[in-house]
Every structure is written in structure tokens, then in C-alpha cells.
Amino acid sequence: MSRKKKGTALYALIVAGGTGTRLWPRSRRESPKQLLALFSQRTMLQETCDRIMPIIPAEHIFIVTNEGYVTTVREQLPDLPPENILGEPEGHGTAPCIGLGALYIQQRDPTAVMVSLHADHYIEKPERFRQVLLDAAEVARAGYLVTLGIQPNQPETGYGYIQRGGALAAVGAQPVYRVAQFLEKPNEATAIQFVQSGEYYWNSGIFAWQISTLWTEYQTYQPALFKQLQSIGKGLGGKRERSTLLRVWKKIKNETIDVGIMEKSQRVAMLPIDVGWSDVGSWATLLDLLPSNQDNNVIVGDHVGVDTGSSLLYSPNRLIATVGLTDMIVVDTDDAILVCPKSRAQEVKHIVETLKQNHKHKYL
Amino acid sequence: MSRKKKGTALYALIVAGGTGTRLWPRSRRESPKQLLALFSQRTMLQETCDRIMPIIPAEHIFIVTNEGYVTTVREQLPDLPPENILGEPEGHGTAPCIGLGALYIQQRDPTAVMVSLHADHYIEKPERFRQVLLDAAEVARAGYLVTLGIQPNQPETGYGYIQRGGALAAVGAQPVYRVAQFLEKPNEATAIQFVQSGEYYWNSGIFAWQISTLWTEYQTYQPALFKQLQSIGKGLGGKRERSTLLRVWKKIKNETIDVGIMEKSQRVAMLPIDVGWSDVGSWATLLDLLPSNQDNNVIVGDHVGVDTGSSLLYSPNRLIATVGLTDMIVVDTDDAILVCPKSRAQEVKHIVETLKQNHKHKYL
Numbered sequence A, B: 001m002s003r004k005k006k007g008t009a010l011y012a013l014i015v016a017g018g019t020g021t022r023l024w025p026r027s028r029r030e031s032p033k034q035l036l037a038l039f040s041q042r043t044m045l046q047e048t049c050d051r052i053m054p055i056i057p058a059e060h061i062f063i064v065t066n067e068g069y070v071t072t073v074r075e076q077l078p079d080l081p082p083e084n085i086l087g088e089p090e091g092h093g094t095a096p097c098i099g100l101g102a103l104y105i106q107q108r109d110p111t112a113v114m115v116s117l118h119a120d121h122y123i124e125k126p127e128r129f130r131q132v133l134l135d136a137a138e139v140a141r142a143g144y145l146v147t148l149g150i151q152p153n154q155p156e157t158g159y160g161y162i163q164r165g166g167a168l169a170a171v172g173a174q175p176v177y178r179v180a181q182f183l184e185k186p187n188e189a190t191a192i193q194f195v196q197s198g199e200y201y202w203n204s205g206i207f208a209w210q211i212s213t214l215w216t217e218y219q220t221y222q223p224a225l226f227k228q229l230q231s232i233g234k235g236l237g238g239k240r241e242r243s244t245l246l247r248v249w250k251k252i253k254n255e256t257i258d259v260g261i262m263e264k265s266q267r268v269a270m271l272p273i274d275v276g277w278s279d280v281g282s283w284a285t286l287l288d289l290l291p292s293n294q295d296n297n298v299i300v301g302d303h304v305g306v307d308t309g310s311s312l313l314y315s316p317n318r319l320i321a322t323v324g325l326t327d328m329i330v331v332d333t334d335d336a337i338l339v340c341p342k343s344r345a346q347e348v349k350h351i352v353e354t355l356k357q358n359h360k361h362k363y364l
Helices: A044-052 A067-076 A094-108 A126-141 A188-197 A211-221 A223-235 A241-249 A257-262 A283-289 A342-357 B044-052 B067-076 B094-108 B126-141 B188-197 B211-221 B223-235 B241-249 B257-262 B283-289 B342-357
Strands: A010-015 A061-066 A085-088 A113-118 A145-150 A161-171 A174-183 A200-210 A268-273 A298-306 A312-323 A328-332 A336-341 B010-015 B061-066 B085-088 B113-118 B145-150 B161-171 B174-183 B200-210 B268-273 B298-306 B312-323 B328-332 B336-341
Touching (some): A010 A044, A044 A061, A044 A067, A044 A113, A061 A067, A061 A094, A094 A113, A094 A223, A094 A257, A113 A126, A113 A211, A126 A174, A126 A200, A126 A268, A145 A161, A145 A211, A200 A268, A211 A223, A211 A257, A223 A241, A283 A312, A283 A328, A283 A342, A336 A342, A336 B328, A342 B298, B010 B094, B044 B113, B061 B067, B067 B085, B085 B094, B094 B113, B094 B223, B094 B257, B113 B126, B113 B211, B126 B161, B126 B268, B145 B211, B145 B257, B161 B268, B200 B211, B211 B223, B328 B342
Parallel strands (some): A010 A061, A061 A085, A145 A268, A298 A312, A312 B336, A336 B312, B145 B268, B298 B312
Antiparallel strands (some): A161 A174, A174 A268, B113 B200, B145 B200, B161 B174, B174 B268
């Protein structure tokens, strides 16, 4: 399926920040979702790299993560040049984060096309996904900011949506659209309408663009941030690289690339894709995605059950014994146990908030 | 309230055998229910002793337990003479077990009256209970085998019942009855009839008798066992005490004192009592008996909950976090976690059976 690369070289930026709370108690400040092995022996970050390495060489893959995770990320990705692992002094949203990554890629290759991925996404069909990235890169080379829209299979209220606009020239079999509008997370009735209409897609946060196009849009829509990034860029490779980064970074205002750039730009193209995508937003997602047994239970570790079905029983180190459970989630870790119905898995974030309020920091 | 002791001295035999499975994963072969601290810092065995020591001196309290628990029992009860802790080579039911204890008490005082208690019963009103034991001893001194019948407060299907017969002379305010019949665990409809009639009581397995009366009944209704016990009795205090016990014990047939003696004897008297008794048959009992918080949760250890009520959250060493649980039981131990609805707490025994079948002995 590999298609000959045309034009400029392809790079990847993997955004690996964040300290997601919805997979607590497994995800913690010190070990966030993207650094955990949830679907295999490989961490989600490693799987994200594994997935693209057939089409993008290790030297072209960059990671932006929290400064505190840089050492762990370098350990997890020994094939990547260590200097490709970039640390953000603090999180200011995806617009500064992706801008920082783009500076380093630009330094390597000013003509680069880059894809921007998240380190904590699950993709069921990696081969198909790689083809989509190559198609997206081709559209990017025509001067678009490309966003991937996920064909929705249910009226999800946890995602933003993209309404497609007029058709652009297809890339092979891959349709390409302009974007009519980006929409915030809908209520359920609206989400049902979105799915029924067939015109709406989940906003995956996966992008492709030429770096030169990206800078044009930053300059137009985020001029202050653009200037700040340029200051950082001038320092790259010099003695003052780090001090400049620290000095400038703390003045940067929080902004997401969706709101700050994508929703404003007139050059956005959307590729609808169907690759079995999930952002693994909660334990319920793991129950849906991991292989289940004859009772529809997903079991990680040792389990003994009486009349137990459709439940996630996640306990790598201890036995879980259950009687009469259906659609439940039980997650065990060294110091904490979570029990909740699948339908309420999103509320695990409230547990984390309560722990913060009660100053139970050792569990965060 | 203490009443002057009349007549012969009072002794207690505490039956502390058994390896109850319904409080798994806390109760294990190595640490059965009676040796666990479930209601306080004291184990159930210690609480059983504490409860009677105001009326029976430590030297008069004897324990029969599995040989393997003797060391632990001696550690738990340092106030008792170590020789009062007796080990059964193997369990053969309560008739041989109580007979063995009676031999040792008889050796100390042939005129003794003894009460026979279980080490794993919860008694809410210990002061009232002590008075009942003194009353029972008085009835025993008149030549009866006394059994305590618990005033039922619900149509329990997990207990045997005693139907009261004609009234005997009361002891103070304490009524005393003959027994019309002993009944096996009833179905729910029958249990409802029992409770409504007011003539039926739960069979507590708590007894009082003169040892001389007991031997008469053993001789009449269990002549083979009586002979075997007499052989063991002759060896007591001599060099061959242990070898005789081992030799005879393995020939003894299994028999309960209820079926083997109480149901056959014509000398049985029943004292109805209301002392807040429970045999702590499952985790559901602990949820009912332990103090609960404003959400009706019983919490042992550390718990963080969202919308969680009427649940037992038992985890001395780890945090339990729950979302959306009602009437649930979560029990954590070093190597195993139990999750089940309160209504199905009895089925925990099936977990233990499954573990046995699957040869997961380390969890037993």
C-alpha cells in the first residue's frame, strides 16, 4: 500500500503532554495515560510511534511533552534522537505546544510537511491510518491546514464536531472537504442529529500542514504568539536556547490550536476517515476496545467471578473476585481501587477532584 | 446486675474451629473468621472471652480449636492458662468437639456447669447476655440441657429454628420452655410463618449443662462416641494423653451436638433471649452491624465516593474510590479484592469453591 512520497519530506509531531484524570487510578501525575501500557505491552506513546514509523523515519519524529516527562519519554523511545524529545516548561494549550514543535522541525527542514498527532489515541486500523496520513500530507502540500474528521458511529457528546463544507479534489479514493464549521461538544439530541445528517465528523485533533502554511496562519490569527515563537526560534541551537524558552514561555497565553487557528483559518481542509479511532476517554472505552471473553468481560490480571458479565476487571497484581456484576468497572492499583458502573466512567474525574480538594496528593 | 453464683462452679467452653468461607477474602484457612478483628481492635475470639470474663474467671474458660490454630489462640488469649487451649486433630462436628472440651473441664471439676459458646458470634448487648448465661446455668443445675433461642426479628432462611414447647419455671424474669421440636433451615414462606407465630426461635448453638447431665445424654444417644471420649478421658494428664487422643480421634464419626444429642434428649430446656445476636454469616451482616456514616456507608480504611451509599467499603490498606454504588460490598486484602451486591453476599462461598476447583490455593 505504500505510495511513493512526493515533494517535501514528512515529519511528525506527537503531542504527549497532559495528565488525564479519567483513567485514574492507573493514570497519575507521574504516569499519565500516554505513558501507560493499556492495550499491549507497549505504552500508548510507543504505539503511536510504532504506528507511524513505517512511513516516517525515527529522525523525523518529534515529541512535545511536559518537562517532567522528558526523561521517561526518552527511555520509552530509544530509537528516537534524544534531542527530538522536547519539554514544555508548562502547558499553555495546543497552539503554543504545536508551535514549539514546529520550530524544531523547521530548523531541521524549512520545507517540511508535518503531521500533528496525540500520544494517547487508539487506532484500530493502523495500515489504513498510515495511508490517510500520506493522503493528508499530499493535501497539505497544496497549502491547506488539514484536519482529520472521524466518521461518527454513535451520537457521542464528549467530542467536538466538524461540519463538512464543499468538496475539494479527492486524493485517490480519499474524499477531501472544506470545513463549514467547527462545533463544541453537543447535547445528546444535537449529537443524534449530527450523526443522522452524515455531514458531521468528530474532531480528532490530528492535523497535517506545511510548516510555512502554519506560520502564515499563526502570523495572521495569533500574531502575539507568533512573535513569541519566533523569539524562541531565534535562540534554537545557541547558548541561550533554554533561557530564552523559559523567559518567553511564561508570558505566553493559553490557546488551543482548534480555537486559535483552525476555527479562524480559511485554508482548512477536512479528510473524513474511518480507522477505528478512539481518544480513550475513560475506562468504559477500554471495556469497549480490549478483547473480551465469552462473558463479555475484559480481564487484565486474575479474576474469579460468579454471574459476572460485560465488566472490566483490571488488576495486574491482585485477584479480583466478583459476584453478580454487570456493566461494571473494577480497577486495582498498588494503592487504590476504583469501582464504578460503566455508564458513569466519566465521573472518575470527580474522584480526582475530590482527592485534590481533600489534599490526598499521594493518590494523584 | 450481678447475681450471686449458687451451687457448682461455672465454666465456659468456646468452640473456635471452622474455616468459614463467607467472609473471604478476609477469612482464610490461616486466619478464619473467629481469629479476625472485624468489629473492633479485638478479634471475635477475644471479644467472646472479654464478654464472659466478668462472670467466668479466665482459669475456667476453655477453647477447642483446630490444632493448627492453637498457637495463634494462645497468643490472642494470654490471660488464659495455655493448657486450657485444646487442639482437635481434625474436625468431626460439634458433638466430639464439645465432648473433648467437657473431658478437660470435668478433669478440673466434675461438678462443673459449663456454657458452650461459639467464638464467631456477635452479641450487641453483652451485659444482658451475661445475665442470660447465669440464668441458663441455674436451669442447667436443675438437670436440663439448656439451649438459647434467639427471638427472630426477620424471616431468616439461613438458620435452624427451635419451636418452643410447654413453659417450665421461669428464672427471675427469664422465661424457660421445653422444646417442641428442632427444625432445619426453612424456606422463606415457612420462615415468615415461624416469625409470625411467635413460637419459633433461631437455634443459636449456645448451650449450658452440668457435665454429669451431658455424659448421661452422650451415653444414651451417642454410646460409641461416649466410649471413645471416655478412652481419651482416661489418658488425660498421663504420658499417653496425646497418642491416645490421636489414635481414638481418627476413628470418631462426624456428628453435631444438635442432631446427635439436643434433638434426641428429653431434658432440653430453651431460654428465649434478645441480646442482639448474629453469627456474622456474611459481609452483609457486617454492613448491617458496623457503624455507618451519613450516607449509610460502612467504611473501614480510606474511601472517596461520588454518589455512593449503603455500601460496605472495607480496605484497611488501600484507598477505595467509588462512583454510583448502592448496597454494594467492596472488600480489599493484600492479594485479593471482592466486589458484590449486598443481596448476594452469601454467594461468596461459591468464589471460594471456584478457587478450590481451580487450585488457586494461595487465595484460600
